[in-house]
Amino acid sequence: MTVLPDDGLELAGEFPDVPHEQWQRLVADVLRKTGKDVEGDAAEDALSTALEDGLRTRPLYTARDTAPAPGLPGFAPYTRGSRAEGNTNGGWDVRQCHTVPDKDAVLTDLENGVTSLWLSGIPVADLAATLDGVYLDLAPVILDAGAETAPAARELLHLYDARGVAKNAVRGNLGADPLAHEARTGASADIPAASLARLCAEEYPGLRALTVDALPYHEAGGSAAQELGTSLATAVAYLRDLTEAGLSAEQAAAQLEFRYAATADQFLTMAKLRAARRLWSRVTEVCGASGAGGQVQHAVTSSVMMTRRDPWVNMLRTTVAALAAGTAGADAVTVLPFDHALGLPDAFSRRIARNTSTVLIEESYLARVVDPAGGSWYVERLTDELAHAAWEFFQGIERDGGMATALRSGRLADDLAATWEARSKRLAHRREPVTGVSEFPHLTEKPVTRTPAPAPLSGGLPRVRRDEAFEALRARSDAHLAETGSRPRVYLAALGPASAHSARLVFAAGLFEAGGIEVVSEGSFQESGTTEACLCSSDAVYGEKAASTAEALRSEGAAHVSLAGRGEYPGIDSYVFAGCDAVGVLSAALDRLGVS
Structure with a gap:
């Protein structure tokens, strides 16, 4: 290591220290101009953002936001990474998912940057054909066969043997995950996880037998802490089963691979994966399995x-x-194709999906630094707070009898449903915007169609989407268009000069279009062909013209007159504003317009 000489210069040494309290006073001065008379910590709290699990992100993080030392990459508690070199040795494993037998798609992926295969729901009889031409000693295979795990595992191991792949060269995962299968289907299955684990431990040193899949809980609406907590509870249940079957604690821990969701909330995702490693390190330490890494x-x-x-x-x-x-x-990172929600991906979407990782690794150089977020006061504090919230949820499951009991009693389903209900309200009020859906919708967009994908497993926990409430509204509009030849409409009455009405006109247009309601702002109300009108202007203009304009619109046939903004004005039936229940407003509007 090179030691630089002391040249007497100190970074930022000529700048005076700025106390945190001084920054808070400046924040308070700005907030006072908006009508919020708060000071000190209250001023800082006013700019904080509430997250799920009782967490909050603050506007400023400093050295006073302490968190436990994260350690070094490759060393316990592994917060900074399970390997000392991180992903700097060629980047992360680019793992793509295939849900139907398609040899050509598999080979195209492998020839263009994909480094491992995740086969989800591929029939056992089609495994050989799907993997025809694949160099099994080079491309790890991860199975996800649910109730068919045992026969799928046997078939895959037979393929390794038939193609002359040495047992110590086999890499991948057999995908045994009975609790995730039960979470998906509501029914237990005979998945011999322990015997598969014993086989891998004794004969296939590079092959793991079990997956701890947290996706069912994320996809049921769970929060980050709930996703982590359920993964820990599942893993602990598997450790108990494997050690009872004769494996040592270290052998059992070495058979597990964890699957988590990565979202567009960049920092929460980073904190979640870092916290997951820290939490698992604590579990293995307590179980005497620290040697598993x-x-x-x-x-x-x-x-x-x-x-x-x-x-x-x-x-x-x-x-x-x-x-x-x-x-x-x-x-390993799997990027789902952009058309994943519409059906089977086409060649273009698969290409974009695999190239996403390639660009990040090869062109953006993101794999050249180990844990680039390490040392960030924000990320370290968020990691610590999330770890504590997840540990608390995990302990609650354990107190109630463990993961299987939590699933079968309905306790876990209730917890996830409560979390999703709260999030659904934020989505409905557009506090959590969804671009292209609840914000900036595109009514004339040409639909993207795909071949239907195989039906996912069902019968257990639900599968939710952020767009589902607005998607239902848009579907009603689409059906109306198909039946009548036109979409439901609302007339936007712009009052006063453009400087007065532009902002609320744009707001109202975006709101109504999010529900599939076409807006008309040109010409007269009678020419619009609707019975619904919305006034758009400033509060000052409303005071002068709202009542008379509403009366005039009613005389022209308006059955319902709304207003973009807040207040109490004669003749106004309802108000739309930032933070209103957009789903409720739009559903009621569609009802009034006769859209079934």
Whole structure:
């Protein structure tokens, strides 16, 4: 290591220290101009953002925001990564998912940057044909066969043997995950996880037998802490089963690979994966399995965040999610194609998905630095707070009898449903905007169609999407268009000069279009062909013209007159404003317009 000479210069040494209290006073001065008379910590709290799990992100993080030392990459508690070199040795494993037998798609992926295969729901009889031409000693295979795990595992191992792959060269995962299968289907299955684990431990040193899949809980609406807590509870249940079957604690821990969702919330995703490694390190320490090393992670871009409308935006969402997962130290990253919510991906969407990781690794150089977020006061504090919230949720599951009991009693389903209900309200009020759906919708967009994908497993926990409430509204509008030849409409009455009405006109247009309601702002109300009108202007103009304009509109046939803004004005039936229940407002408007 090179030691630089002391030249007497100190970074920022000529600048005086600025006390945190001084910054808070400046914040308070600005907030006072907006009508908020707060000081000190209250001023800082006014700019904080509430997250799920009782967490809050503050506007400023400094050295006073302490967190436990994260350690070094490759060493316990593995917060900074399970490997000392992180992903600097060629980047993360680019793992793509295939849900139907398609040899050509598999080979195209492998020839163009994909480094491992995730086979989800491929029939056992089609495994050999799907993997025809694949160099099995070079491309790890991860199975996800649910109730067919045992026969799928036997078939895959037979393929390795038939193709002359040495047992010590086999890499991948047999995908045994009985609790995730039960979470998906509501029914238990005979998945011999312990015997598969014993086989791998004795004969296939590079092959793991079990997956701890947290996606069912994320996709049921769970929060980051709930996703982590359920993964820990699942892993602990598997450790108990494997050690009872004769494996040592270290052998059992070494058979597990964890699967998490990566979302477009970049920093929360980074904190989640870092916290997951720290929490698992604590579990293995307590169980006497520290020698198994750090948690092996497979991150998958979230299906909950994927939209069916304006699906091209999904490319941006998955890029941010993959960036977060890769820089957080995930061992493998799966980028779902942008058309994932619409059906089977085509060649173009698969290409974009695999190239997302390639660009991040090869062109953006994100794999050249180990844990680039390490040392960030914000990320370290968020990691610590999330770890504590997840540990508390995990302990609650354990107190109630463990993961299987939590699933079968309905306790876990209730917890996830409560979390999703609260989030659904934020989505409905557009406090959590969804670009292309609840914000900046594109009514004349040409629909993207795809071949239907195989039906996912069902019968257990629900699968939710952020776009579902607005998608239902848009579907009603589409059906109306198909039946009548036109969409439901609302007339926007702009009052006063452009400087007075422009902002609220744009707001109202975006709101109504999010529900599939076409806006008309040119010509007269009678020419608009609707019975619905909305006034758009400033508060000052409303005071002068709202009542008389509403009366005039009614005389022309308006059955319902709304106003963009707040207040109490004669003749106004309802108000639309930032933070209103957009789903409720739009659903009621469609009802009034006769849209079934």
